[in-house]
Amino acid sequence: MANVKLEHVTKRYEDVTAVDDMNLDIDDGEFICLVGPSGCGKSTTMETIAGLTIPTDGEVHIGDREVTNLPPKDRGIAMVFQNIALFPHMDVYDNISFGLRLRDYPKDEIDRRVSRAADIVQLEGMLERMPDEMSGGQRQRVAIARAIVRQPDVFLMDEPLANLDAKLRVHMRTELQRLHKELDTTIIYVTHDQAEAMTMSDRIAVIDSGELQQIDPPLVCYNEPANLFVAGFIGSPSMNFVNGSVSNSMIETPNFSIEFDPATVDGVGPGDDVTVGIRPEDVYPAGEAEDLPSQTAPISARSDVLEPMGDEIFAYLLLGDGETSMSQEAATDDQLLMSIEPDSEMQEDEDVEVVLDRRKIHLFDSTTGAALTHGLVETTTGDEPGGTPAESDD
Amino acid sequence: MATETSQSDEARGPLQRWTQSAIENPERVYRALFYAAMVFFMFTTLFPFYWLLVLAITPEGRLLSGSYLPTIDLFGISATFPLPVPQGFNPQAFLEVFNQLPFHLYMLNSFALAISTTVIVLIIASLAGYVFGRLDFPGRAVLMLGILAISYFPPAAFVVPLFEAFTGRAAILIPFTDIPLFTPPRLLNSPGSMVMPFSALFMPLSIFILTTFYGQIPDGLEDAARVEGTTRLGALFRVIIPLSAPGVATAAVLTFIAVYNEYFFSSIMATSPSAENWSPIVGGILSFQTQYTTQYNLMAAASIIAVLPVVILVIVAQERIVSGLTAGALKE
Numbered sequence: 001m002a003n004v005k006l007e008h009v010t011k012r013y014e015d016v017t018a019v020d021d022m023n024l025d026i027d028d029g030e031f032i033c034l035v036g037p038s039g040c041g042k043s044t045t046m047e048t049i050a051g052l053t054i055p056t057d058g059e060v061h062i063g064d065r066e067v068t069n070l071p072p073k074d075r076g077i078a079m080v081f082q083n084i085a086l087f088p089h090m091d092v093y094d095n096i097s098f099g100l101r102l103r104d105y106p107k108d109e110i111d112r113r114v115s116r117a118a119d120i121v122q123l124e125g126m127l128e129r130m131p132d133e134m135s136g137g138q139r140q141r142v143a144i145a146r147a148i149v150r151q152p153d154v155f156l157m158d159e160p161l162a163n164l165d166a167k168l169r170v171h172m173r174t175e176l177q178r179l180h181k182e183l184d185t186t187i188i189y190v191t192h193d194q195a196e197a198m199t200m201s202d203r204i205a206v207i208d209s210g211e212l213q214q215i216d217p218p219l220v221c222y223n224e225p226a227n228l229f230v231a232g233f234i235g236s237p238s239m240n241f242v243n244g245s246v247s248n249s250m251i252e253t254p255n256f257s258i259e260f261d262p263a264t265v266d267g268v269g270p271g272d273d274v275t276v277g278i279r280p281e282d283v284y285p286a287g288e289a290e291d292l293p294s295q296t297a298p299i300s301a302r303s304d305v306l307e308p309m310g311d312e313i314f315a316y317l318l319l320g321d322g323e324t325s326m327s328q329e330a331a332t333d334d335q336l337l338m339s340i341e342p343d344s345e346m347q348e349d350e351d352v353e354v355v356l357d358r359r360k361i362h363l364f365d366s367t368t369g370a371a372l373t374h375g376l377v378e379t380t381t382g383d384e385p386g387g388t389p390a391e392s393d394d
Numbered sequence: 395m396a397t398e399t400s401q402s403d404e405a406r407g408p409l410q411r412w413t414q415s416a417i418e419n420p421e422r423v424y425r426a427l428f429y430a431a432m433v434f435f436m437f438t439t440l441f442p443f444y445w446l447l448v449l450a451i452t453p454e455g456r457l458l459s460g461s462y463l464p465t466i467d468l469f470g471i472s473a474t475f476p477l478p479v480p481q482g483f484n485p486q487a488f489l490e491v492f493n494q495l496p497f498h499l500y501m502l503n504s505f506a507l508a509i510s511t512t513v514i515v516l517i518i519a520s521l522a523g524y525v526f527g528r529l530d531f532p533g534r535a536v537l538m539l540g541i542l543a544i545s546y547f548p549p550a551a552f553v554v555p556l557f558e559a560f561t562g563r564a565a566i567l568i569p570f571t572d573i574p575l576f577t578p579p580r581l582l583n584s585p586g587s588m589v590m591p592f593s594a595l596f597m598p599l600s601i602f603i604l605t606t607f608y609g610q611i612p613d614g615l616e617d618a619a620r621v622e623g624t625t626r627l628g629a630l631f632r633v634i635i636p637l638s639a640p641g642v643a644t645a646a647v648l649t650f651i652a653v654y655n656e657y658f659f660s661s662i663m664a665t666s667p668s669a670e671n672w673s674p675i676v677g678g679i680l681s682f683q684t685q686y687t688t689q690y691n692l693m694a695a696a697s698i699i700a701v702l703p704v705v706i707l708v709i710v711a712q713e714r715i716v717s718g719l720t721a722g723a724l725k726e
Contacts, residue, residue: 050617051620051621052620052621071620071625072617072620072621073622073623073624073625079617079618081614081617081618083612083614084614085612085615085617085618086618087615087637089636089637098619098622098623099623102622102623102624103623146622150622150623156621
């Protein structure tokens with residue numbers, strides 16, 4: 001077991017910077033997810049930790065050793081690959097024991113460790129099989145057994161569940177968490193699936209364009225995203241964004257206004273352009289919001305498409321004279337997605353009034369994308385520093 | 395045309411009927427053409443071997459007299475049999491081959507040269523194939539093109555300078571200067587003088603084959619091996635080469651057969667066609683021809699004996715190649 005530390009790690013290819021000045025400090029025994037869209041550099045970051053890629057700049061530390069230029073085999077790591085990467089010419093036993101045999105462990109020690117690893121991932125009785133005789137989930141478990149059998153300091157998992165079907169993925173997710181509890185080893189997990197990251201990790205590192213956007217526990221990333229990118233990436237469906245500008249007592253958006261005292265948030269003054277962010281579950285029909293302690297003035301809209309999900313309904317609302325638009329792009333000013341109760345009376349194509357939960361409104365700087373505040377306080381509450389969640393003060 | 399299609403079968407000639415059925419049923423025509431082509435190629439390939447066999451078992455005294463195409467009398471009609479048949483039966487020739495000359499030593503020479511060349515080629519071409527197939531570096535295409543270009547040089551272009559060098563008398567100079575680099579040892583009549591040029595000549599083909607195969611192994615497998623504890627070289631030998639078994643087998647068989655059959659270099663590098671000078675099989679076969687006599691039956695018998703190992707190798711290797719393709723599906 002060991003902690004992992006990346007200091008100013010940069011990886012440049014001829015014309016692209018895949019990883020840009022990445023600093024990560026991962027604690028011993030922590031389960032951390034590197035999450036981001038495809039091509040954001042999360043896999044490259046992991047490869048620099050694994051030693052499959054040598055960074056252009058910066059240092060990688062595992063435990064108390066500097067390993068930046070060490071080959072993968074000397075780093076005390078084990079890795080589970082996206083394409084599983086079992087050796088097709090070896091049976092399960094040979095696959096799992098590959099690393100141990102390379103290190104000349106005695107035969108009975110290998111047998112003992114392989115059977116224990118097979119036990120942990122529930123592969124008993126399959127040690128004789130060849131990889132292509134197994135199902136996707138079984139192969140994935142072999143890959144995990146191959147990683148745990150060497151008792152590495154750090155586990156690296158590069159989208160290990162990406163090639164499994166949805167049901168199996170959820171199942172393996174739980175198994176991985178159980179495994180982490182059992183082994184208590186540092187796990188670094190790469191995924192593009194924010195749901196996976198939310199459910200499994202101690203902390204999430206959100207990466208975009210090779211840069212670390214935020215590293216925090218899942219709920220902090222969800223409730224207090226550091227910037228527009230994190231806000232849009234974490235959470236499904238993603239946060240609504242509406243462009244607005246700040247006046248003396250209001251945030252004016254093309255279709256509605258929110259009462260707002262610029263003095264309550266540092267770095268915002270009248271005339272500034274801001275992006276208002278609100279998650280679908282923090283938008284309520286005006287009639288059902290009596291118990292909200294702090295809400296905006298009713299906003300009139302027209303319901304467009306309803307998507308029943310079973311436990312909730314996603315309702316697409318059109319603001320003002322908005323054209324019907326299916327775009328999920330950030331800051332579609334004329335569209336608002338809300339989540340309503342499954343027994344709601346709302347129909348498609350009717351006029352509705354909605355309110356926003358003021359405590360859940362996020363403000364972002366429109367030019368830099370940086371978060372200004374999470375939760376608007378009542379103008380009477382007084383000064384509050386930016387970036388502090390309002391709900392903790394309510 | 396409309397009236398023609400409505401014509402009854404009887405009204406048409408046989409050729410018309412045949413054409414019609416060929417149009418309706420093209421598979422039959424294709425199959426017929428396939429068999430025709432097969433028979434043609436089988437005949438041109440196998441006939442020389444049959445002719446060798448006929449020569450080998452014909453007794454020496456009748457080799458150059460009489461006809462190999464006998465006249466047959468059948469029910470009063472006489473005709474010439476269309477295939478040559480032996481004039482007598484003398485299987486002794488297959489033993490005489492080893493009595494007159496140490497032909498087994500020539501075969502051993504060929505085997506030793508072919509096996510050592512194959513081993514050298516496989517090792518170096520594997521490393522080259524790994525580099526060309528799996529690494530990205532500036533100048534890769536140019537280097538590959540260079541290898542391709544060299545493989546097109548006629549071997550005769552190399553033979554004179556190599557012979558000079560292998561005599562051990564002349565020093566190797568730095569090109570365009572008189573500065574000597576080193577004087578090579580005398581290598582004529584030794585395996586070194588043949589294995590070295592063979593390896594160089596047959597290397598490009600193996601590099602191409604192995605580059606293609608090694609390039610197809612997914613990166614993840616090599617990464618997995620390296621993370622599990624091998625070096626890059628270890629990953630090559632433990633994962634990439636076993637998974638490329640068909641390619642390695644192909645490269646090995648082609649190299650082996652090419653060297654086993656080689657004559658041009660070995661006839662020059664072995665200054666006389668004797669087994670002690672590492673002269674290979676072809677040298678041995680030609681030794682049955684002296685200034686005054688040519689023992690065609692022995693040459694034919696020796697040729698057949700020499701071909702057998704290659705036939706066996708190809709049959710075995712064919713199975714290996716097939717088993718290599720299905721290696722993932724079956725337990726070894």
